[in-house]
Each structure stands twice: as structure tokens, then as C-alpha cells.
Amino acid sequence: MLFGTLEILLCLAPVMLVIFTIGVGLVAQNKALDRKEKWRGLIPCPHCQKALNPEAYICRFCRKELYEFIPN
Numbered sequence: 001m002l003f004g005t006l007e008i009l010l011c012l013a014p015v016m017l018v019i020f021t022i023g024v025g026l027v028a029q030n031k032a033l034d035r036k037e038k039w040r041g042l043i044p045c046p047h048c049q050k051a052l053n054p055e056a057y058i059c060r061f062c063r064k065e066l067y068e069f070i071p072n
């Protein structure tokens with residue numbers, strides 16, 4: 001027997017750490033991208049600041065009317 005369980009775990013630990021670090025980095029990057037994507041073509045509600053479709057006339061989050069705030 002060349003490697004015991006402990007040796008295999010010790011060899012895999014740094015590899016797992018690298019994979020974990022890359023995974024966390026990718027998730028963080030995706031979240032940042034999501035945040036950017038979230039606001040593409042959307043407007044913030046003047047009452048609750050959540051992202052809304054610019055064609056909406058009632059906020060779907062706080063149910064307040066928006067039409068008087070949209071410049072037309």
C-alpha cells in the first residue's frame with residue numbers, strides 16, 4: 001500500500017482549497033454580474049428603490065403608483 005487515507009487527504013487538501021477558492025471567486029463574480037444585469041433597462045422605484053420595468057405604472061413591490069414620476 002503506497003498511500004494511506006491520511007496521505008491521500010493531505011495531498012488533496014491543497015487541491016480542494018484551490019478549487020474552493022476559485023469557486024467562491026466565480027460565485028462572487030456572478031453575483032456582481034447579476035447586480036449589473038438586474039438594472040439593465042430597469043428603473044428604480046421612487047418609493048422602495050427596487051428594480052422595475054420602465055413600462056410599469058404600479059410598483060410590484062410596494063404597490064404604489066409610478067406614472068407621475070416617469071417623465072413623458
Ligand SMILES: [Zn+2]
Nearest residue numbers: 045048059062
Ligand atoms: Zn416600490
